[in-house]
Amino acid sequence: MLPVEIRTPRLLLDLPVPGDAEVVTRYCQDPLFEQYLTTPWPYERAHAESFLSTYVPGGWASRTDLTWALRTERGGVLLGVISVRETQNEIGFWMGSEHRGGGLMSEAAAAVCTWVLEGGVDGATTVFWRAVEGNTASAKVARSAGFRRIQPENPTVPTRDGAGTLPAWYGVREVDVDPRAEASWNDILEARA
Template identity: 70%
Template sequence: MQPVVIRTARLRLDLPLPGDADAVTAYCQDPIFERWLTTPWPYTREHADAFLGTYVPAGWATASELTWAIRAVEGGPLLGVVSVRETQREIGFWMGAEHRGAGRMSEAAAAVSEWVLGGGIPESATVFWRAVEGNIGSAKVARAAGFRRIEPEHATVPTRDGEGTLPAWYAVREREADPRAEASWDGILGARS
């Protein structure tokens, strides 16, 4: 599959490039990545080079995982990353620490979900989100992007080494806006004021 550019009101989502390695290396030193993500830890420049030079292009080529750089403008610095795995249409994301709290990730996650459900990945009825239990920032992004929390019996995510699991929060987004979506988060996030 050819990489796809998605535009939103404030953002341009496009292909992460080898030239983004400095930014990716710097952002991935963030201690909260150790807790909430499965990105390598400690994270080195070699990890960024392999991610940008091999992993991302291979994901697009095989359509197994589609990964976008979040930028303000074409050719601008990478601010964060959002991806969708073909299996289960699972969305994942992170934002560089200095760019958080401005609603950019919510905007990017909503746009990618709408693109998937609009036929970007054929035959997608839902987009799936999960996060390690307690990841309030990620849950707020999922709520803002229109996801509805679900509570399956065995809700887990794999640990970084892939050998264990951690309790997780799950949510889905469907093609039609779900009127129950907003209230489904009240139990963990409280009602939005």
């Protein structure tokens, strides 16, 4: 599959490229990434180079992991990354720390879900989200993007080394946002006015 561009009111989502290696290396030094992501730790420039030159194009070609850069304009600096991974259409994202808090990731996540569910991914009827328990910022992005929290028995995410698991929060998004979605987060997030 060829990489697809998605536009939102404030963003262009396009292909992360080798020229983004410097900012990706810098963003991925964030201690939050050690806590909440499975990106390599410690993170070195070689990790960014291999991610951008091999993993990202390979994921698009095989349709196994579709990864976009968040930019405000074509050729602009990469602000963050969002991806959708087979086989459950699981969404994942991170934002460079200096670009957080302006609602951009929520905007990107909503647009990516719409794209996936409106034919971007053949046969997709749901998008899945999970995060390490306590990752409130990620849960707020999922809530804003129309996910409904689900509570299966013993929800987990794998640890970085894949040897164990951590307790997790789960959510699901369908093409039409479930009317119960907003309230489903009230156990873990303060309700929005």
